[in-house]
Amino acid sequence: MKTICFYFQIHQPFRLKRYRFFNIGRDHYYYDDYSNEEILQQIAGRSYIPANRMLLDLVNLYKGRFKVAFSISGVALDQMEVYMPEVIDGLRELSHTGNVEFLSETYGHSLSCHYDPVEFRNQVKMHADRIKSLFGQEPKVFRNTELIYSDEISDMVYDMGYRKMITEGAKHVLGWKSPNYVYTSINQPKLKLLLRNSRFSDDLSFRFSNYSWSEYPLTADKFISWIASTPPEEQVVNLFMNYETLGNIQPSHTGIFEFMKALPRFAFDRGVGFATPGEALDLYKPVGAASVPYPISWADEERDLSAWEGNTLQKSALETLYSVSERVRLTSDRRLKQDWLYLQASDHFYYMSTKHFSDGAVHSHFSPYTSAYDAFNNYMNVLSDFIGRVKAQFPDSVENEELNSLLLTIRNQELEIKQLRSELKKVIGSNEANLVVKEKAPKNPK
Amino acid sequence: MFGWEFPPHILGGLGTASYGLTKGMSQQEDMEIMFVIPKPWGDEDQSFLKIIGANHTPVAWRDVQWETAKSRLEKYMDPQEYYSLRDHIYADFNYMHTNDLGCVEFSGRYPDNILEEINNYSIVAGVIARTYNFDVIHAHDWLTYPAGLHAKSVTGKPLAIHVHATEFDRSRGKPNPTVYGVEKDGMDNCDHIICVSELTRRTVLENYHQPAWKVTTVHNAVEPLDPEIEAIERLLGVSEKVVTFLGRITMQKGPEFFVDAATQVLKKSDHIRFVMAGSGDMMNQMIRLVADRGIADKFHFTGFLRGKQVYEMLKSSDVYVMPSVSEPFGISPLEAMQCGVPSIISYQSGCSEILNHVIKTDYWDVDAMADAIYSICTHPAMADFLQVEGKREVDNIKWEDAGKKVRAIYDKLVH
Numbered sequence: 001m002k003t004i005c006f007y008f009q010i011h012q013p014f015r016l017k018r019y020r021f022f023n024i025g026r027d028h029y030y031y032d033d034y035s036n037e038e039i040l041q042q043i044a045g046r047s048y049i050p051a052n053r054m055l056l057d058l059v060n061l062y063k064g065r066f067k068v069a070f071s072i073s074g075v076a077l078d079q080m081e082v083y084m085p086e087v088i089d090g091l092r093e094l095s096h097t098g099n100v101e102f103l104s105e106t107y108g109h110s111l112s113c114h115y116d117p118v119e120f121r122n123q124v125k126m127h128a129d130r131i132k133s134l135f136g137q138e139p140k141v142f143r144n145t146e147l148i149y150s151d152e153i154s155d156m157v158y159d160m161g162y163r164k165m166i167t168e169g170a171k172h173v174l175g176w177k178s179p180n181y182v183y184t185s186i187n188q189p190k191l192k193l194l195l196r197n198s199r200f201s202d203d204l205s206f207r208f209s210n211y212s213w214s215e216y217p218l219t220a221d222k223f224i225s226w227i228a229s230t231p232p233e234e235q236v237v238n239l240f241m242n243y244e245t246l247g248n249i250q251p252s253h254t255g256i257f258e259f260m261k262a263l264p265r266f267a268f269d270r271g272v273g274f275a276t277p278g279e280a281l282d283l284y285k286p287v288g289a290a291s292v293p294y295p296i297s298w299a300d301e302e303r304d305l306s307a308w309e310g311n312t313l314q315k316s317a318l319e320t321l322y323s324v325s326e327r328v329r330l331t332s333d334r335r336l337k338q339d340w341l342y343l344q345a346s347d348h349f350y351y352m353s354t355k356h357f358s359d360g361a362v363h364s365h366f367s368p369y370t371s372a373y374d375a376f377n378n379y380m381n382v383l384s385d386f387i388g389r390v391k392a393q394f395p396d397s398v399e400n401e402e403l404n405s406l407l408l409t410i411r412n413q414e415l416e417i418k419q420l421r422s423e424l425k426k427v428i429g430s431n432e433a434n435l436v437v438k439e440k441a442p443k444n445p446k
Numbered sequence: 447m448f449g450w451e452f453p454p455h456i457l458g459g460l461g462t463a464s465y466g467l468t469k470g471m472s473q474q475e476d477m478e479i480m481f482v483i484p485k486p487w488g489d490e491d492q493s494f495l496k497i498i499g500a501n502h503t504p505v506a507w508r509d510v511q512w513e514t515a516k517s518r519l520e521k522y523m524d525p526q527e528y529y530s531l532r533d534h535i536y537a538d539f540n541y542m543h544t545n546d547l548g549c550v551e552f553s554g555r556y557p558d559n560i561l562e563e564i565n566n567y568s569i570v571a572g573v574i575a576r577t578y579n580f581d582v583i584h585a586h587d588w589l590t591y592p593a594g595l596h597a598k599s600v601t602g603k604p605l606a607i608h609v610h611a612t613e614f615d616r617s618r619g620k621p622n623p624t625v626y627g628v629e630k631d632g633m634d635n636c637d638h639i640i641c642v643s644e645l646t647r648r649t650v651l652e653n654y655h656q657p658a659w660k661v662t663t664v665h666n667a668v669e670p671l672d673p674e675i676e677a678i679e680r681l682l683g684v685s686e687k688v689v690t691f692l693g694r695i696t697m698q699k700g701p702e703f704f705v706d707a708a709t710q711v712l713k714k715s716d717h718i719r720f721v722m723a724g725s726g727d728m729m730n731q732m733i734r735l736v737a738d739r740g741i742a743d744k745f746h747f748t749g750f751l752r753g754k755q756v757y758e759m760l761k762s763s764d765v766y767v768m769p770s771v772s773e774p775f776g777i778s779p780l781e782a783m784q785c786g787v788p789s790i791i792s793y794q795s796g797c798s799e800i801l802n803h804v805i806k807t808d809y810w811d812v813d814a815m816a817d818a819i820y821s822i823c824t825h826p827a828m829a830d831f832l833q834v835e836g837k838r839e840v841d842n843i844k845w846e847d848a849g850k851k852v853r854a855i856y857d858k859l860v861h
Contacts, residue, residue, distance in 0.1 A: 021721055021746040022762070025683025314735035373733045375748075380742045384719075387743055388684065396716065 002227065003236045003275045003283070005194065005266060007069040007143070009107050009244035010048070012040055012076045013347035015368050019378055024385045029285065030339065037083045044084045047247030052090030054257055055244075058264060059097045066264045067099045069276045070243070071143045071159070074107030074127050075136065075345055088134065091283035095135040101276035102131050104139035111308055113144055113153050114295065115322040118329070121160060123341070140164055141277045145346055147196065148305065150295040154185035154193075162191070164281045166240065170296040170303040177288070180234035182281060186289040192281045193290055196240040196298060200227065205245040209254035217255075220262035228270040235284045236275070240298070244438035253279070300355065308349040312375040317349060320383060324390050326400045331393045331408060339386055351375035399407065447481045448571065448583070448590035448597075450554075452497065457555060459777055460610050463642070464586055467608075467671050467852065468495050470845025474853055482574060482593070485554030486566055488521040498523065504532045504543040504548035505539040518547065519749050534576040539569065560589070561624065564570050570591040573602035575600045582606060582856045588603040588613070588625060591632025592617055604637040604859035606852075612649050618697055618771060637859050640852065642666050642775040643796025664852055665800050667845040668780040675757045682762045686719045686824040687743075690763040690787075692756065692778060693770075695726030700769040700792065700809045705732060707767070709739045710816035711823075718744070723759050725750040760785040764829065765822050769809045771793045779804065783840040790818045800843065803835040 017032035058066045070091065074143040080087045082271055094100040106112060107130065113120045128139050141164040142157050149167035157165055169179030179195035203223070215222070226423045227237050242249065251255040264274065275283065299307040309315050321343060328340045351367040352375045369375040447468065451461030468479050472494035479495035488501040499522055515525040532548070544550055550566045551568075557563065571593035574582075585594030589608055598605040601624035613621035613629060633639055633654050639661045643648040647663045650656050683690060689711075691704045691718045701722065708720040722732060722745070729747070736745045751759055760766065766782035766789040773795030780797060782789050783804070791798050805822070807814040822829050 004816075021748050022681050022745075022758075023683070025685065027683070311737075312734055313737040316740055316742050319740065320743045371730075373730050373747075376733060376737065376742070377747045381746060384684075384743050384746070 002234070002272045003280055004227065004236045004260065004272055005069070005236055005277055005280045006067070007071060007103065007238070007240045007277055008246075009071050009143075009241065010243045011078050012036070012043070012079050013109065013345040014075060014079065014342040015039075016348070016378055016382055019381045019385070020423040021381055024381055025388060028335075028339075028385065030382045030385075031342070032262045032368070040079055040083045043244055044080075044087050045423065046167055047244050048087045048252065049090060050086070050257065051243060051246040051250065052087065052094060052326055054260060054407050055100075056090070056094055056097070059099045060260065061264040062264055064099050065268065067101070067272065067274045067276045067279070068094075068342070069101040069103055069141070069278075071103040071105050072131075073105060073109035073345075074123075074130055075109055075342055077130060079392075092135060095137060099276075101141070102135050102137050102139055103141045103277065104128050104131070105143050106145050108341040108344040109145050109346055110188050110341075111145060111148070111305075111318065111349070112322075112344060113148060113156065114305070114309075114317060116325045117156055118277075119322075119325050119344075120156060122329075124160060127304075138169060141166060141281065142193075146308075147298040148295055149193075149297075150292050151185065151187045153295070154188050154191050154292075158185070158188040158191045164192050164194070164278060166194040166238070166277055167196070167292075168296050168303055169198055169238070170292075171198075172303070173290060173292050173296055178231075178234055180230060180237055181287040181289040182284045182412075183402045184234065184286045186291040192286055194236070194238055194277050194281060195240050195290070198298075200237055201239050201241050204256075205249055206238065208245075208250045208256060208259070218259070220259050220318075222394040224263065224266040224272060227267075228272055236280050238280075247292070283308075291321050295299050306355065307353055308346050309352050313352045313354070313371075313372060314349045317352065317376060317379055317383070320380070320387075324387055327390050327394065330400070330403060331388060331390070333393065336386075336389060336393070343383065343386060348375070348379050352379070433444070447479060447586065448567075448593045449481055449483050449586040450589045452483050452486070452490050453480065454489060455554075459775075460587055462669075462777060463610055463666050463775075465491075466667060466845040468506060469669070469848030470667065470847070471852060472849075473846050474849065477853070480578060482571065482590075483554065484552035484563065484811050487524050491495065496572060498527075498568050501549055501552045501554075502528065502547075503570045503573050504528065505535060505542065505546075505550060505569055505573060506544045506548040506775065507532060507535055508546060508548040510547055514546070522610075527795075531577050534573050536572055536576060540704060542566070542569075559858070564589055564592055564628070568596045571596045577758065581860055583686055584608060585632070585636075586610060586853075588632065591628055591636075595632060595635055598636070605635075606640055606859065607632050607636045608640045608642075608647055609633075609650060609774070610642055612646060612653070614653055615646075615772045616698060623647045624854070638855055640664050640855065644799050645772075646760060646774045647794045661849075662855055664848050664855075665796070665843075666775045666777055667843045667848045668777060668784060668840060670841070670844065671757075671784050678754070678757055678761045680762045681758050684719060686717050687764040688719050688721060688762060689765040689767060689819050689823070690721045690723060690759060691767050691769075692723045692751070692759060692782075693768065694733055695722065695724055695729045696853050698771060698773070700771045701726075701728055701732050702735065703769040703809055703812055703815065704767055705735050705745070706738065706812040707769070707815040707819060708736075708745055709741055711819050712741045712744050715824070717821060718819070720745045720764070721748060721759070722746070723748040723751050723756075724815075724837065746758045748794055756781075757785065760787055763787050765790060765819055767815065768792065768795060770806075771809050771817060772830045773797070780840050780843065783836040786833045786837050788822050788824075788829050788836060790815060801836075801839065803832055805832070 107127040142162040185191040575597035775796035779789040805818040
């Protein structure tokens with residue numbers, strides 16, 4: 001039996017406001033509240049909320065035979081909590097059905113795996129805690145930002161205790177192999193991988209409403225028959241896409257919701273089932289190892305990191321950002337830590353891309369800026385202010401290691417003082433008790 | 447006088463210089479100035495001169511009612527003047543594109559068909575020259591040389607041309623032959639050439655082959671600051687020193703040398719930030735360069751600044767740098783010094799000839815520039831000295847004096 005594995009990505013960055021050079025040092029609020037709220041509400045109204053409702057109906061209707069998975073970045077959760085809590089409520093309801101899995105990722109939708117392994121681990125941990133507290137699930141499957149993956153990353157993920165991961169079925173990595181099997185990491189044979197089927201996924205997210213596509217219109221019947229007619233030994237078809245595909249990228253008038261509603265019925269008719277990534281990875285045995293020496297992702301034609309670090313602007317911004325990561329970890333200022341997460345979102349670097357042709361259009365479509373240079377200037381102004389605040393926390397002349405040991409000493413002393421205080425209290429308490437006993441003692445004989 | 451720009455609607459330094467010079471000259475009691483520009487907006491300050499719009503001067507006869515002329519032209523000039531100008535149309539220009547008043551339209555900017563606009567401007571000049579009485583013709587920059595020559599040939603009055611920039615400055619030594627031709631023709635046939643600096647004078651002598659006696663230098667000056675601008679406070683919240691480049695980001699201004707100097711300084715110090723204010727065709731290239739050098743967290747771009755923003759930027763700066771590769775004069779360091787900002791300029795800019803309390807380096811000498819930036823930012827004594835002495839110096843550079851020099855040239859031409 002073949003299995004379809006759906007996974008939807010939800011992410012919204014905190015877009016930055018127009019931050020001029022003159023604001024540096026005077027204004028420490030960086031976000032464009034108006035457009036963040038506006039965009040989120042728009043997308044939620046068109047996509048997240050109706051899609052949540054539809055998926056809930058489907059899950060209930062098929063009583064556990066229809067399953068999906070979500071990966072939601074921490075920054076998106078933060079933003080929805082402020083502007084659109086009903087989306088989270090809808091997801092929580094889905095979670096209660098027991099047929100929806102939540103995946104693990106980096107909290108800030110960041111590229112930290114590539115620049116700062118410590119930060120990467122912290123963010124994954126932070127995200128897992130957040131998912132646990134919101135949805136009551138402990139994520140077992142790891143999904144990196146934008147499906148970025150390499151052998152090196154698989155080591156880190158394995159070290160964190162994950163045994164399941166999903167990524168892109170990039171053609172230049174797979175070659176003649178099919179993405180419709182379970183693979184393992186070449187470095188960590190125990191880490192199982194699920195690969196995105198880019199053809200079928202993109203049929204839905206990009207081509208579904210394209211009139212000039214030869215297969216238009218795409219019906220659920222036709223789509224399932226394509227999946228069913230893949231070679232019989234292929235086990236699992238991974239449809240990974242942005243959640244906005246349902247209703248926003250493909251607006252509801254294109255019939256995407258009706259398509260999704262009809263899909264399970266045709267699937268079951270043809271003997272195709274559904275599973276969450278976690279179940280699919282339990283169900284099937286790996287057929288081989290995937291070797292990915294250079295990082296891949298699901299973005300653009302190249303399926304690599306060039307969308308975020310393809311030019312000098314992006315590289316310079318990323319390097320500057322992560323140059324202060326150690327310092328940020330030393331502080332305990334909560335606002336600073338929050339800004340640190342929000343500034344790491346990969347979107348900020350995506351806006352600075354100068355790639356042309358078809359993908360360039362996609363970049364500029366999502367960008368709030370008129371040009372990559374504009375995006376860079378604005379981001380760097382914000383970053384300058386941020387770095388100034390980080391440096392203001394501790395004197396610059398102290399080396400990180402020295403500072404770390406000093407802070408450790410201070411913290412230890414604090415603990416020690418606390419301990420001594422409580423001991424002192426105990427001693428005083430017992431002394432008082434003794435005194436009371438002594439005072440009382442003479443009275444007792446009476 | 448024939449000019450191309452006049453404040454408040456200006457596109458470059460030419461307008462500012464035209465305003466300052468005419469205002470300075472108007473302080474001479476027996477001086478009356480009539481200033482022709484392609485397209486007045488109606489809000490120019492006409493208290494000390496009279497502005498005539500080339501686009502309000504008829505070149506083809508039309509039967510215009512008084513009421514129409516009044517309603518259309520009152521904002522710009524006395525309608526009666528329209529009729530007296532109309533009486534001096536000297537040829538039939540009906541083949542040209544004219545409006546219902548018989549006037550040619552001008553953009554007043556620097557459009558692609560600038561040569562056509564220059565030609566139309568000189569046709570109009572013929573009408574104006576026949577209408578009014580004057581003693582000297584004065585033409586500002588190559589755009590108005592043909593008009594000046596035309597007026598001279600019609601009236602026989604002496605022509606002085608004012609060289610604010612040459613094609614050699616604008617193109618870093620690769621002149622456009624057409625522009626060069628217009629410039630050369632103007633210089634060959636005028637009676638006197640006024641240059642804004644010795645640097646420009648040398649260019650005129652060497653590249654345009656003019657006799658030395660015909661060419662005089664009259665340095666530009668600067669208008670005193672408005673009290674309103676004087677009152678602007680430092681806007682920045684950063685604790686670091688701010689080093690500013692302000693101007694068009696083009697080849698002529700040498701922005702890449704500023705970036706190089708910034709890279710040198712930032713390697714050694716942590717208390718300095720750099721700002722490149724303005725826009726231009728090399729801006730994106732500069733942003734890439736800054737990112738490439740890895741100094742983007744300390745090097746900022748503001749984009750184009752207008753009006754008051756320019757002074758806000760200057761008032762917020764600790765050092766002003768102008769590394770121009772070839773600058774005929776360059777009024778902006780003077781403005782920076784007025785705001786009390788220590789300045790670093792290149793020897794290759796005309797204003798370096800008259801400024802003493804600034805630091806001068808060669809534009810290519812990045813090390814010297816970096817050194818100067820570092821010392822001004824690090825040693826308060828140096829910064830204070832340049833600030834106080836610089837302001838005192840620049841406050842004594844007055845347009846009135848420049849006006850007197852121009853007057854002396856006029857006197858020679860008339861007698």
